[in-house]
Structure formats: C-alpha cells, structure tokens
Amino acid sequence: MIYFVGAGPGSEDLITVRGQRYLTEADIVIYAGSLVNPALLKNTKEDCQIYNSAYMTLPEVIKVMEEGEKAGKMTVRLHTGDSSLYGAVREQMEELQRRNIAWEVCPGVSSFCGAAAALSLEYTLPGISQSVIITRSEGRTAVPEKESLRSLAAHQATMVLFLSSGLAEEVSRELIGGGYAPDTPAAVVYKATWPEERKFVTTLSLLPEKMKEEGISRTALIIVGNVIDSGFERSKLYDPCFTTGYRKGMDTQNAGKEKGYESRNDCLQ
Structure with missing residues (x-):
C-alpha cells in the first residue's frame, strides 16, 4: 500500500x-x-x-x-x-x-492554517469576508486565464497566495489593478510554524518594498484582505438573541427584559 x-x-x-x-x-x-x-x-x-x-x-x-x-x-x-x-x-x-x-x-x-494561527487570524469574518480564495501568482507555471489574480481580485474576498513570495511586485500590481484598494492589509508569514517563522503586516501597495526589506522571496504565504485589520460584526452563532438548533434566542421585548436587556444592542453585549 x-x-x-x-x-x-x-x-x-x-x-x-x-x-x-x-x-x-x-x-x-x-x-x-x-x-x-x-x-x-x-x-x-x-x-x-x-x-x-x-x-x-x-x-x-x-x-x-x-x-x-x-x-x-x-x-x-x-x-x-x-x-x-x-x-x-x-x-x-x-x-x-x-x-x-x-x-x-x-x-x-495546511500551511495556510499555520499562517492564520501565527497571525491569530480568522479568515472569515461576518460583514467583512465569508470566502477564502487559495491561489498563486503566475510564474514559470501558467495559471488559467479565468483565474488570474486581476480577475479574482474582483471578489474582494480574503486571499491566500501560495508559491508567490518571489513575485510580490506582480501580486501587488495585479490585485490593485483588479480592484483591491492600495491600502488593503497584507500579511506575510515565512515558514509558518517552523522555529525560524517570521511574519509581518503591511499594505498591498507596500508589499513588494517590505518583502525586499525583510529579504523574503520564498517559502512564505501572502495573505490579503480586510480580515487582517478591520472591524467586524459579531457572529450570530453565539448571539444571545439568535435561535439555533440547540437553544432558543432571548426575546428582547419580553423575557430579555427580565434579564436587563432593553434592546437587541444590550442583548449583544
């Protein structure tokens, strides 16, 4: 076997x-x-x-x-x-x-899980991004045209790039050209979970300069998206006012008031 x-x-x-x-x-x-x-x-x-x-x-x-x-x-x-x-x-x-x-x-x-752990990052945040695009920049090996970075950038989702740390200039140019704002947060994790792990956070426009400064051109993941540094909505999963298959949410107009919840905002705190 x-x-x-x-x-x-x-x-x-x-x-x-x-x-x-x-x-x-x-x-x-x-x-x-x-x-x-x-x-x-x-x-x-x-x-x-x-x-x-x-x-x-x-x-x-x-x-x-x-x-x-x-x-x-x-x-x-x-x-x-x-x-x-x-x-x-x-x-x-x-x-x-x-x-x-x-x-x-x-x-x-996967190393993209290790990178998230290194950054204490949640790839999917309510109201910010609910999708993760795992891809790579085109280098010596071609990428299907419909999956070019410029095309994928239109989704504005969280993006994790493998095999692209030596192509930071192209990554920055193509993602900004495709719709990401130049100040979109970008993070790099070199050798995630290894003893020699290194990491930093910058912006998409400054990514090439920062990677050159850090001397990183291989064995690193690039993560792009507002989940890196942004406000977000709380998950409904643990919202006291939200009913799930395991518990009934509080009625802020009735039962919730007995516990001091005058409004849904109070319930969420």
Whole structure:
C-alpha cells in the first residue's frame, strides 16, 4: 500500500496522529525535502529507506513506489502541509492506478492554517469576508486565464497566495489593478510554524518594498484582505438573541427584559 501523508505546515508536532503512525510503520519514505521538516523522519524504523523527492523526477518516484510494492513493503509519500494543495499528487495517483497499485490519503494541516494561527487570524469574518480564495501568482507555471489574480481580485474576498513570495511586485500590481484598494492589509508569514517563522503586516501597495526589506522571496504565504485589520460584526452563532438548533434566542421585548436587556444592542453585549 502507498500512503500519501500530509506532513503539516512545518512544526514536527503538527502532523496528524495517523500520519505519524504511518511514518513509524513505513518501510520506505519519499519526502518532499524542499519543504518537509526533516525532523519528522527521526522516528522512522532504523532500516527504513528514505528518499528526498526534491532530487527526483516523477518516473523515479513511481519506480521506487512500484519496486516497494512488488517487495511487499509499505511506502509513505510525505508531502508538505496537506497533499491536496499544490502537492502534485494527482499525477502520482494516475500512474499508480495504471499499475493497479492501491493507495490511501492521510490529510494534513495546511500551511495556510499555520499562517492564520501565527497571525491569530480568522479568515472569515461576518460583514467583512465569508470566502477564502487559495491561489498563486503566475510564474514559470501558467495559471488559467479565468483565474488570474486581476480577475479574482474582483471578489474582494480574503486571499491566500501560495508559491508567490518571489513575485510580490506582480501580486501587488495585479490585485490593485483588479480592484483591491492600495491600502488593503497584507500579511506575510515565512515558514509558518517552523522555529525560524517570521511574519509581518503591511499594505498591498507596500508589499513588494517590505518583502525586499525583510529579504523574503520564498517559502512564505501572502495573505490579503480586510480580515487582517478591520472591524467586524459579531457572529450570530453565539448571539444571545439568535435561535439555533440547540437553544432558543432571548426575546428582547419580553423575557430579555427580565434579564436587563432593553434592546437587541444590550442583548449583544
């Protein structure tokens, strides 16, 4: 069996319990060495064969998997964050399917979750943004025209950009050109959850200058949107006046007054 495992955003204790178990049981581990924390490998078996996919091509990765399968060995393909985001897993699965090799996916904590934690950020705030766009700027690998940054900017949603920290000039230009205000808050988190994590908040117009000043051009996420620094409405979920499937909201005109609530504003406080 081949196990695609999400290694988490960086910190070795942010891999899932299941993912950690698979690593300790694996006979072969192929890990994304350019991004995965090598400390995760310290609990592998003494005779575990370990390969760094940063130096491998797709055919070479598949060959290791296929040979391991023929030998009755368990292989873990260790991807950074969660393999469903920019993990290039689909092409591996297609090759395995062609060879009638079974696989299973173990999800992981994505770096965009680690970045939110580093910033104490909630991506979805009532009245500000209820959508998160996860995307990247066009570089050596093309982006579908309908998903250009300029096009996506029209939604004014919270945006998280992967693989774009070396393209700050383009990110700033395209997002402002697409509709974001130049003073829209922008945050950068370098190596989220790693010991060397760094972070800062600036504005979209000043983003390129600030990233150059900080010397960050890779292994960082860019977050754009008013959720970073803005007022917001309180959630209805815990509003005393709001009825849910688990509790009845207070009637501020009747029962609420017994508790001192003269108006809905009082109820919310």
